C-alpha cells in the first residue's frame with residue numbers, strides 16, 4: 001500500500017487557514033486595508049479610538065458613537081486595587097511584556113467567564129483591556145524609574161493620557177500625533193503570529209483573556225513584536241553611523257537576523273513604513289540635541305546597507321523603535337506599546353473566530369523512531 005506524503009509548509013508559510021473580514025494586504029498595490037480602508041488614510045485622518053471602533057464593529061463610528069465609545073473607554077482606565085498591588089509585587093527585573101502578560105491573566109482571574117456565545121461579553125472585555133493596558137504599561141515604566149504611578153486622566157484622549165501617565169505631562173500635539181499614527185499602523189495585520197495564536201486558543205473555546213495572554217507571549221519574541229525593542233539595542237550596539245556597513249558584514253557573516261528588516265508577507269517593502277518613517281523624520285527634525293541626529297544618520301545608513309547587501313526592506317518596527325526612543329519611552333516599553341495597539345486586532349479576530357469557529361489543529365509529518373517495543377524494566 002502506498003501512502004501519500006502531504007506537502008509540508010514549514011512555518012505555515014503560504015497556507016490560507018481561514019477567511020477574515022478584518023484586514024488584508026492587497027498584493028497588486030502592496031497596500032494594507034482595515035475593513036477595506038487603506039491604513040495610511042486612516043492613520044492620516046482618524047484617531048486610534050475611531051480605528052478601534054472600525055476593527056471591532058466593522059465601520060467607523062459616527063460622532064455620537066465616537067462620543068459614547070470614548071466615554072466608556074475613559075471610565076474603564078483605572079486598575080482595581082488587587083491588580084495594582086499584585087503587579088507592584090513582581091520583581092523589577094521582570095520584563096514589561098511579562099508584567100503585561102501577568103496583568104491580562106489577573107484581569108481574567110477577576111472576571112467571571114460568561115456562559116453565552118460570548119460576543120457581547122467579549123466586546124466589553126476587549127474595551128476594558130484597551131482602556132486598562134496603557135495604565136499597566138505606564139505604571140510599570142514609572143516603577144522601573146523608581147516613581148509612583150500617575151492615575152489616568154479621563155479628560156484626555158487615549159494617546160495623550162498615556163503620555164500623561166508615563167511622564168506627568170503631555171508633549172506637543174505633533175509628538176502625540178506621531179504616536180497615534182504608530183498605534184493605528186500597529187493595530188491589525190491579519191493572521192500574523194500573535195493573532196493566529198489568539199485564534200488557536202479561541203478555537204478550543206477557551207476565554208478571551210487566555211487568548212490575549214497567549215498572544216502577548218507570541219508578540220514578545222524578537223522575530224515578531226519584540227523587534228521594535230531589538231532595533232534599539234542593535235543601534236546602540238553599532239553606535240557610530242560610520243560603522244554600519246562593517247557591523248552589518250559581521251552580523252550577516254554570523255548569520256544574525258537584522259532586527260526590523262524583512263517580512264513574511266511583504267517581500268518588496270512594508271506598506272506601513274513610509275508613513276512611520278515620515279513621523280520619525282518629523283520627530284528628528286524637532287529634536288534639539290545631536291544625539292537624535294546621530295541616531296537618525298545611523299538608522300538611515302543601516303537601512304541603505306541592508307538594502308544594498310541583502311535586498312531586504314525595513315518593516316514597521318524599524319522606524320517605530322527609534323520613534324519611541326525619541327518620544328522618551330524606555331526601550332523595554334516599546335513592545336508593550338505594540339500590545340496597547342494590537343489588542344484591537346487580536347480581539348476583533350477572537351470575536352470573528354468565535355462567530356464561525358473551527359478547531360485549529362494541523363498535522364505533522366512524523367520523523368522520529370519507528371514503532372518499537374518498550375524495553376523490560378531491568
Ligand code: ACO
Nearest residue numbers: 222223224225227256257258259260261262263264315316
Ligand atoms: N536579516 C537577515 N536576513 C534576513 C532577514 C533579516 N532581518 N529577514 C529575512 N532574511 C533572509 C533570511 O535569512 C532568508 O535568507 P536565505 O533564503 O538566504 O536563508 C530569507 O531572507 C528569507 O527569510 P525568512 O526568515 O525565511 O523569512 P520569514 O518569512 O520566515 O521571516 C521574519 C520573516 C521573521 C520577519 C524575518 O524577516 C526576520 O527574522 N526579521 C527580523 C525580525 C523582525 O524584524 N521581525 C518583525 C516582523 S514585522 C512585525 O512583527 C511588525
